[in-house]
Amino acid sequence: MFHCSKQRSMMFESERDIQEQRRAVNQRFKDDNPGCSEFFLSPEEERLLCQKFERELLRFCKVFESPPLFRSVYCTAMHYFKRFYLRRSAMEFYPQNVMLLCVYFACKVEEFNIGITHFVRMLEESLQQETTAFILGHEFLLMEALEKQWYQRRVRGCMKLERQKFAEPERRSGLRRRCAI
Numbered sequence: 001m002f003h004c005s006k007q008r009s010m011m012f013e014s015e016r017d018i019q020e021q022r023r024a025v026n027q028r029f030k031d032d033n034p035g036c037s038e039f040f041l042s043p044e045e046e047r048l049l050c051q052k053f054e055r056e057l058l059r060f061c062k063v064f065e066s067p068p069l070f071r072s073v074y075c076t077a078m079h080y081f082k083r084f085y086l087r088r089s090a091m092e093f094y095p096q097n098v099m100l101l102c103v104y105f106a107c108k109v110e111e112f113n114i115g116i117t118h119f120v121r122m123l124e125e126s127l128q129q130e131t132t133a134f135i136l137g138h139e140f141l142l143m144e145a146l147e148k149q150w151y152q153r154r155v156r157g158c159m160k161l162e163r164q165k166f167a168e169p170e171r172r173s174g175l176r177r178r179c180a181i
Contacts, residue, residue, distance in 0.1 A: 021086050022047060029089035046090040050081075053095035057081055061103060064122060069103075070112055077106035080146060087145040097134045098142075104135050105142055 026043045033040075041049070061074035080102040085095070100123075107114050116135060120128040 018086065019043070025085075025087065025089050026091075029091055033091075041091055046085070049090050050085050050095055053099045054078060054081060056096070057099045057103065060099070060122070069107070070110055073106045073110045073112050074103070076110055077103040080106060080142065084142060084145045093138075097131065097138075100131055101135050101138055101142055105139060 023043045026041070026046060030037065030040055057078060058074060061069050061077065077099075081095075081099055084093075084098055084102065100120075104114075104116070104119055106112075107119070116132055120131050120135075123131055
């Protein structure tokens with residue numbers, strides 16, 4: 001059953017395949033937007049920018065209040081975020097907006113019932129209306145980038161590795177952040 005599933009076709013053989021896909025997405029964006037080439041990010045810079053917002057995604061989910069998010073929600077949101085940027089460039093859509101979009105969509109998929117007004121209440125007042133418009137206007141774009149693979153199986157196991165990876169720099173610095181996992 002697994003050998004003919006769509007999930008198998010979405011797996012990567014190695015880290016190199018993922019890097020190649022990122023490079024192809026980056027080049028496709030550069031080809032589609034030929035002006036201002038000196039301001040474009042390299043694939044490595046895009047990856048670093050996305051990693052920063054992966055950490056922010058975890059912090060946002062951790063400090064989410066009343067009610068706190070299910071662990072499966074932020075595991076699914078992280079998976080969506082990573083998959084989105086294998087299909088789209090970080091120069092095309094700012095990762096902070098996509099991060100919030102992924103968390104909100106993961107709430108829906110994981111049946112964590114929350115309205116958009118309650119969801120954006122965690123943000124600064126000046127960003128609430130803009131973020132609401134972005135989330136509601138780009139949900140179908142996220143679905144398209146995920147190729148309609150919304151339900152992720154066993155994402156919690158993958159997240160253990162992510163937490164270990166993100167926890168290492170904090171241990172070295174000796175600083176403890178309020179919302180670190």
